[in-house]
Amino acid sequence: MKIKLLLLVVCVAIICLAHPAFAQKKVVIMGSSTAAGYGATSYPLSWxxxxxSSFNMNTTDGIDTTFFNIAVGGYTTYQEMPTGYVPPAGRPACDQLANITKALSYGPDVVIINLPSNDVGAGYTITETMYNLRLMYSSISSSGAKCYITTSQPRNDYSDVQRQALLEMKDSILTQFPVFSINFWDxxxxxxxKNMLRDxxxxxxSPLHPNDIGHGFLFGRVQDKNIFSSVLPVQLxxxxxxxxxxxxxxxxxxEQQEPNTTFDIERSANDIDFENVFSTTVAEAKQSADYVGTDKSALPGKSFYRIxxxxPSHKFYSTTIGIINNNCSFMISGLYTNNNGATVIADISNNKKGYALVSIINTAGVVLQQSKQYIALPFTRIMLPIASYAAGEYYLRVSTDNDNCSIKAFIK
Structure with a gap:
């Protein structure tokens, strides 16, 4: 009986170790300074x-994911090309301690490439950078590993032309590697x-490295990819x-939509804090599908939307779209505060006299005060008390019964 029990235990152990669900996973991170953790106050706070840390919460079972980070600050795509690759004249040779060949020597399940901007700074064209990325991707994929490529990232020490090139590179990577790209730009x-890195x-x-908060956002983008999943995410x-x-x-x-997929349209007034304004869930899987939705109460001024x-196996966000709500026929020609921010003064220009509804609205879309004002020709000056308002951005909205309106932002 004891022998049978021992054999059973051994068999279960062999099955568990051989089964992919129980096998130890290996991840290699390649790239330059952001991948190496620059900008974060410590490496554990980098993306x-x-x-x-997210994959290695349990350190007692001996099968936690193994990570190899071979990123080197300042590197371009050329330093990370496979061993044996001959670069064009004037381009650096590969570093065999940090290149594709080195990454594959670890036998990885997943390789993440994060080379966001140095090619542009070195004067390389987007065409040659994309060629290098395609070759790197092909080398990794042909080995049986998954390869994820992050987009470019904004940086503030580049010229307008260089920052525009980074934007174009972001679009090229998202287009070339739709499922296996990770958006590190938005x-x-x-x-x-202006395509600058947010303060x-x-x-x-540093003018180019994200801080702890920025690295947190990048981590979220990678986490949303569910990098070990065998199910490909829907393509938006x-x-x-x-x-x-x-x-x-x-x-x-x-494209390639799983069953029971939910689409939440989220809105923000500041591109930071988002709220849900529309939601729909589709029960059946769809190879290709079109959808529509509506936000019936758009905010005044500029709003930001994302999906x-x-x-069931993935979560991610679309790119963000900006919308300006200023469909107005008459003008707030002047708007300013005085008395140390106690009063807001607006000059209203109009070609037809009459009453209008004047509102002050905060960035969340909440109406803080409203009053009917008579608008004379050719303009009327109105004064509204705002001494009790907290410092920040607000909108003044002037509208008539036939939906003519004007909206303008002001700072208290």
Missing amino acids: AGRLQ DLVTTDG DRRDPT TRFNARLKNDCTSFSWHT KVIE
Whole structure:
């Protein structure tokens, strides 16, 4: 009886060790300074360190995921090409301690490549960078491992032309590797169109490295990929938004959609704090599908929208779209505060006299005060008390019964 029990235990142990679900996983992280943890106050707070911690919560069973980080600050795609690759004239040779060949020597299940900006700084074209990334991806995939490539990242020490090139590189990577790309751009970039690294997510001592908060966002992007899953995530190939009469209409297209997929449309006034404004769940799987949705009460001024896609095995966010709600026929020609912020003064220009509803609205869309005001020709100056308001951004909205309106932001 004891012998049979011993044999049973041995057999179970062999099965457990041989079965993929029980096998130890290996991840290799390649790249430059962001992958190496620069900008974070400590490596465990970098995106790579957080990823390792998230997979290694249990340290007692001997089968936790093994991580190898071979990233080197300042490296471009050329230093990480496979051993034996001959670079063009004027381009650096590979580093055999940090390249694709070295990564594959660990027998990885997953390789993550994070080379976000140094190629542009070195003057390499997007064409040659994308060629290098495709060769790296092909080398890893042909070995049987999964390869994920992060997009470019914004940085503040580059020229306008270089920052535009980083934006174009981001789009190229997302297009070339739709399922196996990881968006490291949207959570770090400013919303003013200058393609800069946001101050609140930047290491204050560096113009190019994300801080702990920025690394946290990057970790979230990698975590959402569910890198060991055998099920490919849905592809969100289009997301559009259109404003009409204070309503924002959305349309989006998906490929390879799992059953029971939920789409949450989220809105933000500051591109940081998002709230759900529309949700739909689709029970059946779809190879290709189109969807529409509506936000029936768009915020005044600029709003930001994104789609949160929730599948049974995946969760991720779309890129963010900005919408400006200023469909107005007459003008707030002047708007300022005085008396140390106790009063807001607005000059209203109009070509037709009459009454209008004047509202002050906060960035969450809450109406703080409203009053009917008579608007004379050619303009009227109105004064509203705001002494009790906290410091911050607000909107003044002037509207008439026939939906003519004007919206303008002010700072208290």
